[in-house]
Amino acid sequence: MKPRYLILGLIALLGLAPLVLAPYYVTLLNYIGLYALVVLGLVLLTGVGGMTSFGQAAFVGLGAYTTAWLTTAEQLPTWLQWASASPWLTLLVGVALTVTVALMLGALTLRLSGHYLPLGTIAWGLSLYYLFGTLEPLGGHTGVGGLPAISLGGISLDQGEKMFYLIWLVLGAAMLITHNLLDSREGRAIRALKGGQLMAESMGVNTFRSKMVIFVIAALFAAVSGWLYAHTQRFVNPTPFGLGMGIDYLFMALIGGVASIWGALLGAGILTVLKEWLQDWLPHLLGDGGNYETIVFGILIVLLMHCAPGGLTPWLGKWFKGRTRTAPLPQAQALPRRAAVEHGTRILQANQVTKRYGGLVANNQMNLHIDAGEILALIGPNGAGKSTLFNLLSGVDRPTSGDIHFKGLPLNGKTSRHVARLGMSRTFQHVKLLPGMSVLENAALGAHLRGHQGVIAASLNLDRAEEQQLLAEARYQLERVGLGDALQEDAASLALGQQRILEIARALCADPCLLLLDEPAAGLRLQEKQALTALLKRLRAEGMAILLVEHDMDFVMGLVDRVVVMEFGQPIAQGLPEEVQNNPAVLEAYLGGADA
Structure with a gap:
């Protein structure tokens, strides 16, 4: 099957899903879309760039808490009162805040190498998580409720079935943006980060800048996911933004294929559905006296890493490859050349x-x-x-x-x-x-x-x-x-x-x-x-x-x-x-x- 037919089929199924599925399954698909958006950032950061991060859940929380505070606070600073008028305005504030925080954290951690880099992401991930639960204006561990629904074209997206299309539209746009980025001059520089930094620097690539670029993009994808999550749930507390969820996002990337754009979607879907099934069926089989689903899930992950260390997307890809045709490169104007140096100089x-x-x-x-x-x-x-x-x-x-x-x-x-x-x-x-x-x-x-x-x-x-x-x-x-x-x-x-x-x-x-x-x-x-x-x-x-x-x-x-x-x-x-x-x-x- 050719990939484009598979994509068209997936779009058609997603378009029909809210019309034919029960609300429970629509909610499950909403979560898959939200998770896949975060994992997409990990594809760039970890799979392509070679930098392992356990802190992406904290950026999700940053986007969620920014909009929660701005839309529910009784009194805001004068210079921020304009943002409370609409969740779309809070998204702009969340994006600006995320870029600022990501630049600061990136400057601190991206120069680290080896095991120090993931340990650094754990450190700031935990710091943000405890910050969310400590600040009184953010509701502490109780959380913040009563968030308004997002309105789009005069329509209030106050139900999961209505949020569905926005979530998947944002995810589709993010996947397209990621594909375009990787298929470019900047994308080649990013792909050179994993195992080729010395060579890339000698070719003129600013590798630290490329690291910072994908770190900020991954943070932005996570913050947008948090914004969508907050207005889907209409409630925010710190629980979904801790280290455990950061590890789950990495598992999603590994399951689907850590270097694959489609792997983000596949991994998010498999882990979310698998967890739901295990939580539903294992108590009936083994009793509800322990967290058997966590044990079984861990064993399945280990087996998967042995059988398909590159994730499932490369393994499945051979079934959907069409005939590869090498199209001739279109004619292009020659690049300007350096002024010639006179012989003997x-x-x-x-x-x-x-x-x-x-x-x-x-x-x-x-x-x-x-x-x-x-x-x-x-x-x-x-x-x-x-x-x-x-x-x-x-x-x-x-x-x-x-x-x-x-x-x-x-x-x-x-x-x-x-x-x-x-x-x-x-x-x-x-x-x-x-x-x-x-x-x-x-x-x-x-x-x-x-x-x-x-x-x-x-x-x-x-x-x-x-x-x-x-x-x-x-x-x-x-x-x-x-x-x-x-x-x-x-x-x-x-x-x-x-x-x-x-x-x-x-x-x-x-x-x-x-x-x-x-x-x-x-x-x-x-x-x-x-x-x-x-x-x-x-x-x-x-x-x-x-x-x-x-x-x-x-x-x-x-x-x-x-x-x-x-x-x-x-x-x-x-x-x-x-x-x-x-x-x-x-x-x-x-x-x-x-x-x-």
Whole structure:
């Protein structure tokens, strides 16, 4: 079955549901919609962004309590009295408050890593939960009742059957916004957060900004769910906003598929229905003397994690896939290119660069320069400090002492993102690609800095013209390196040699004037090496400067203009390839002796 037919069928069923189902089932569907909206934020935050949060229930409470207080308080501050006129106005206040709180909490917790991040979300989640139950204006643990119904087009949505359509319309809009966002330049940056932050920063992505974006979006989805919940129940107390519910939201995401938009809906539906069934049937089977439903539910979750660790959506997806057709990319206007640098112009100058890690000296007073239209090879035995120098030049790491200038500008203290913006692009010794993304999307990430449309434009699908330009640039560079027939393949399915070529295409998408290649020929066959040699020579003829680290001497000596040889973190020889090949110090270091 094709996905679009499944979506149309689901919309039709939802449209008929309140007309044919009993109120109990409509209420159940309302809860599923409200929960799915919160879980959708976790799909972005945890499944896509790789940041586990136990605190989403607290943001639900923030949206619910904001509207509860504004619509029921007997006396409001003068500057807030306008908001009490309508629940729609309280939604605006709730959104503004949620963004403010999310920005503050994000600034405190998103720089944490490992187990400290989820522990941080537990801390502020509990703090907000106890705040809701402590503040007297919010009714304490008794709660706040008497909330007004939402009115839409003159119709009062004072019953669950009437709220049904609003809840599912909001959920549908949120799913569409999430889909649009992930299918964009900003979405590629967000998807790079999980396992590719170092690479993404080197491609010009502000990874902390991307983390903050999805953290705020997830908080907003939760707050809107809380607003809808408050006016559906017409009553609010702290119970649904505690840590236990935050854990349930994560379970919903895991059940459905933590990285899937549809998994949010599937997981919310399965967990909600399963809990209802267990609570109804287990007391009849086992008696009502204990919380057997919690025990059975926990066992089922563990079994599911073993059988379908990616959730149910990927497992079910194979049944609903239609034939995949690769549509040709529409023609797009070429992206503007960087002004060419005149041949022979000094591009990079490193003076007395030293890097120490405690007592270990990885680079010791390294001097290096490269000009436009030149290919320079950096060679040496394993452990000589070549990759460390690459990291220093590209801003991934900072030198202990010494100066680096790129295009006449000092790089000391600059981030890899800033260096990329200046026109330096790189590959990595250990291939850094994003599995699950296509070859085309991986390459397009390199063009991130050449786009300008932001999150709002991406969410509303207003960035399509620029997106086509970025994808057209990625296709051009992939065809240039010989991967034009693999555009829609999963990058992880490529052979190692092809993955290295893909990294070069991604680096070229940034339109650099200096290209750093870390062992580009490793894993390539003879024909692929010959094609790579031809490509690098064309780039040199266009005025690009290329600095490469390589162990394949046949590849290096037939390609480069100059060679710098390193040993123990410092240069021992440099010059023309022929000169370096016959240098006794090089033979001793590289081959184990001049007679070898």
